[in-house]
Amino acid sequence: MREALAREGPLAGRVAVVTGAARGVGEALARRLSEDGMRLALLGREAATLRRAAASLAGPALCVEADVTDQAALDRAARQVEERLGPASVVVANAGIAAAGPFRHTEADLWRRVIDVNLVGSANTARAFLPQLTRSRGYFLQIASTAAFGSAPLMSAYCASKAGAESFAQALRGEVEPVGVAVGIAYLHWTGTDMVTGIDQHPVLVALRRHQPWFARRVHSPAEVADRLAAGITHRAPYVYAPPWLRWCLPLRPLFPALVSRVARRELGERSADERAADAGVLGAGGRADWEAYVTATRAHPRPGPGSP
Template identity: 75%
Template sequence: MRVIPGTGRRRSPVPPLRGRVAVVTGAARGVGEALARRLSEAGMLVALVGREEETLCRAAESLPGPTVCVEADVTDPAALAHAARRIAAELGQASVVVANAGIAAAGPFAHTPADLWQRVVDVNLTGSANTARAFLPQLARTRGYFLQIASTAAFGSAPMMSAYCASKAGVESFAQALRGEVEPDGIAVGIAYLHWTDTDMVTGIDAHPVLRALRHNQPRFTRAVHSTAQVADWLTAGITHRAHQIYAPPWLRWCQPLRPAFPPLVTRLARRELRRQSSTRLVADTGVLGAGGRADLDAHRSEQRPSPPRRP
């Protein structure tokens, strides 16, 4: 028996990942891409699912093992069902499915466009449920593992990120409920809590005055930004042992008992910073964060536009 890095749990050794099939959503960049690489290096056959087909397939081609690249919007159940069938046909039944696809938006709720707010919740929360629904039949056959990527945003909601925080609290609750339902089928469900990670989403957060202040008011050791490769290592260790919780970084597990204190503390810090900022500045900083979020929102809005009428 040993402690699993990043999980806070003691587990016996389990069979290696080599030769099994893993599916990672949101795999075109960031944590998803890094995790797909790490699982491929561990000998898994990896299916990368995401919105940016060119970027996604370029990432897939760079991996050392067998891969499949599938362009799919996680908010589209039919597209995910098609992806599941294609992956099973080309790689085999999935043993590991990681619901990683996610976007974020910053800014005052009252000034955030309704379609942007809704899109964050649709991708992060409904997209995770759609992913589970599409792949649960395969995971039941392989007695596999479903990993839900959450965030410390589930610990305490940050003002100016209402949609993101609501969606991450939602996916935590979803995964906890799902765990009890699918355990009789031999499926394990894990929740990964990610903190500051070196993605373009975090770069966007640091550009926002209130969110930047909230980060810089945290204790020094908690402000460290971890590389996507390091986070992928922590996630892979948890996947290997089918952990119920994965903490990236590992010290986050000690924050669980302190969660009731986080919301009032964050609110107090935010109130102080909000008083220093002009409403004009806060509204100007409203929008989606990161290149991946912008690509998803642009594609979604393009799909929503009515097609031009055909000429007779």
């Protein structure tokens, strides 16, 4: 019955592009949209993992290995998608990485990499696919986070990038709505991806979670989140909340920075500077794979220093 409904549904036969589709929410969403009858283009850094994800889909899929911080690579990916599957009707800017640790002990290149992937990568994705979305009068979904509500210490790059991605999507919406392109922003809370695998070792996140109501401490599966995102895509929703109760937090949003700071001061005051520095690093297998690929490429082709010709 579900397969029959998918073939007749509003998304059936259309093309969706999901970045960061090799694992986690991206993989789960690609699977969910495929079940709804869409043709999928999976974009990501890990070619073998992408192929495994594509093999589990219900319908046609195209795997494209691409770094979202590389505009030329994304432009090539956009051409491949249109040539192989047709113009995109849905584009989900999901690619993201996170790094934890004190700002002063985080490598400058790593801090910048988080911003580049999560914020600049979203803008690059939009730039590459907007011509197709304009022709199809499609839908662009920016994956944001409750990290944009109240920035947590030891997560400065991630929180800044997600707040920036939210702001970018809001600005983009006003520009492209007149030409028929809808822009949605999805707010995700605790989600069971490899990015939160080490959550119990992160003092501020542990404390923040402990001080939240019982229902807010629950970690949601990628499949649950994907169902919410798919529903938002179907309805071209301006905002998607996963879980749904997040929408009721919006009136309280101005209070969150002060509440987060209060919890953080107490928790960080109980830890030495050395203990805080020990927590620095990339979170999750996907983030580590991206960072290792970036470091390898940078060492092979180092950027010119000041004064270089």
